[in-house]
């Protein structure tokens with residue numbers, strides 16, 4: 001049993017105990033049919049010897065599957081005898097959203113990664129965020145939070161990180177990303193910051209990596225492979241598991257290509273609501289001015305589609321997914337090769 005301070009979430013596991021523990025975090029959720037009901041969040045802790053603490057999370061967004069699969073598989077397979085340090089694995093952190101197969105939690109209609117640092121007396125997602133921030137993060141040296149583009153987009157298989165002004169912290173994080181070994185690592189400048197898990201992790205000086213391993217509301221075969229290999233690679237990189245990270249790509253190239261999404265010019269937006277027909281797949285090279293896609297108005301018999309164009313040359317990081325888009329939705333994100341001088345400017 002771990003003391004969880006001001007949190008209303010209970011934890012039967014002892015984070016200081018050696019060996020493997022598997023169980024549940026218990027979060028109170030009062031419902032019409034169960035006044036004292038709880039929601040159980042699966043968690044595995046593996047600890048042995050001495051070394052850093054790595055937090056691996058999946059399912060912050062419920063409709064992003066690759067991380068849920070990768071983290072739960074490693075949670076079943078990780079042998080404590082081979083671990084030096086501590087690994088905390090939570091494959092389905094936002095379990096109401098996971099079981100509902102949605103980005104937002106059906107309990108309070110919130111995006112958990114817009115609820116940090118959370119509130120122990122707030123909505124369910126805020127309570128969960130507060131637990132992660134105030135109980136888990138103080139234990140953690142490295143956080144890998146696995147995402148995909150969910151239903152909203154499809155992503156090139158990538159890790160991602162915020163641009164960190166401190167060169168040493170930036171280098172350390174880029175090295176960890178290269179060890180993860182996705183085809184791309186994307187350095188970006190935050191969106192809607194302050195309320196994300198990443199921001200909470202960084203505020204505490206913890207090394208933070210995210211991933212985008214697919215999307216379009218399906219399980220990406222290569223995304224699962226890269227995700228599973230990547231979290232094992234990170235454990236090796238930090239000496240928690242023995243061995244060298246394997247970062248050879250499927251096409252035989254030796255490692256990760258560092259990229260950046262520097263400004264708003266990388267984004268193309270839908271100028272109206274309609275049916276979007278993308279012209280490229282994530283990971284393809286695109287050029288400024290090229291057609292990103294057509295916005296169709298199939299309900300109007302003679303109305304011509306609107307052409308949406310790329311505003312930057314580079315590699316397509318995110319391609320539109322859902323078909324129907326609203327005015328203002330992002331339909332394409334282009335990334336460029338990382339350049340330290342440009343990034344600092």
Ligand SMILES: [Zn+2]
Pocket residue numbers: 060061064147148149150
């Ligand atoms: Zn996500």
